[in-house]
Amino acid sequence: MKIEEVFRTINQMKVDHVIERYAVGGAVAATFYLEPVSTLDVDIFIELHTATGSLLVSLDPIFGYLRERGYKMEGEHIVISGWPVQFVPPTSPLIEQALNHATEVDVEGATVSIFTAEHLAAIALQTGRAKDKARLLQFLESRTLEMTQFEKIVKRHGLTEKWQRFQQQFLRDPTS
Amino acid sequence: MSFNLEQMLREKRALRDRLAARPIAEKLRMLDALRERTLTIHIARSPKTNAIRDEPPDLGKHHPTS
Numbered sequence: 001m002k003i004e005e006v007f008r009t010i011n012q013m014k015v016d017h018v019i020e021r022y023a024v025g026g027a028v029a030a031t032f033y034l035e036p037v038s039t040l041d042v043d044i045f046i047e048l049h050t051a052t053g054s055l056l057v058s059l060d061p062i063f064g065y066l067r068e069r070g071y072k073m074e075g076e077h078i079v080i081s082g083w084p085v086q087f088v089p090p091t092s093p094l095i096e097q098a099l100n101h102a103t104e105v106d107v108e109g110a111t112v113s114i115f116t117a118e119h120l121a122a123i124a125l126q127t128g129r130a131k132d133k134a135r136l137l138q139f140l141e142s143r144t145l146e147m148t149q150f151e152k153i154v155k156r157h158g159l160t161e162k163w164q165r166f167q168q169q170f171l172r173d174p175t176s
Numbered sequence: 177m178s179f180n181l182e183q184m185l186r187e188k189r190a191l192r193d194r195l196a197a198r199p200i201a202e203k204l205r206m207l208d209a210l211r212e213r214t215l216t217i218h219i220a221r222s223p224k225t226n227a228i229r230d231e232p233p234d235l236g237k238h239h240p241t242s
Contacts, residue, residue: 001212003204028207035195036203038210083211108201141189142196 001082003028006042007112009066009080018065021047022113023102025088025095025123029114030135032105033144037135041077041084045099045115048089062087094119094126094157118150125159125166137170 013019023029027039048057066078077084090096098119104111115123121139124132139145154163195203 001208003208004201031203031207032200033196035192036206036210038214039207040211040214105200107204138192142193144196 003042003081003083004107004110005081006083006085007107007110009071010044011110011112013062013065016065018061019046021099021102023099024112024114025098025120027135030120030138032114033117033120034135034138034142037138041086042080043086043088045088045090045095047099057089059087059089092126092157094122094153097153097157098123116149117144118146118153121145121150122153122157122159125154125162126157128162133166133170136166140171 007024010019010022014022023045024042025045026041026043027037028042030037046062048059063073063078066080067073072079074084077086079085088095090099098115101116101119102113103116104113106112117139121136124136124139151163154160195206198206
């Protein structure tokens with residue numbers, strides 16, 4: 001089990017023109033900024049184009065490429081080096097923006113494209129499950145966020161009210 | 177024994193900061209290890225597993241006094 005092997009495989013897919021732009025999101029991307037937290041899968045966000053004459057986007061070329069190379073499907077994931085990997089097309093303008101602004105990081109000679117900390121925090125705010133709120137708190141406590149940039153993203157994607165509620169719920173000084 | 181909650185929280189915070197500051201390659205190896213641990217726990221908890229069987233012996237058939 002080696003997550004770096006996942007990155008190598010994804011980069012090879014890019015070289016082979018199976019995917020174009022990609023970025024790692026979720027808990028794995030958060031690990032680049034925060035302490036590691038156990039996660040079950042790797043989320044790879046990818047830019048998808050509709051096939052000629054079709055209105056639907058398809059992940060078939062990706063799965064076909066990986067199946068040909070012996071990788072196995074497990075539900076909606078494909079297993080690479082023991083890691084279930086999920087390919088996710090952008091499902092919101094926020095994810096699209098995160099993909100456009102992804103940053104590249106060197107991991108022992110391999111370049112990995114990941115979401116910025118500010119986009120990961122905004123996505124966590126938007127998604128809003130308990131584990132997302134915990135991740136947002138981790139980002140805030142670790143002071144890794146460029147707050148002006150984060151608040152700009154929050155405003156642009158209509159998350160201001162959610163951000164205010166979050167602050168009231170988790171960041172209010174209990175003594176005040 | 178006394179507990180100083182504030183100190184404990186400070187130490188936890190410091191540990192998390194130290195972990196976050198580790199080189200990324202090391203943190204990714206930690207992710208691999210965490211996932212392996214999670215899988216081990218998951219398999220051990222699964223009702224389908226035959227790793228641990230705790231069935232009582234069949235005393236009715238093999239009890240020496242019967």
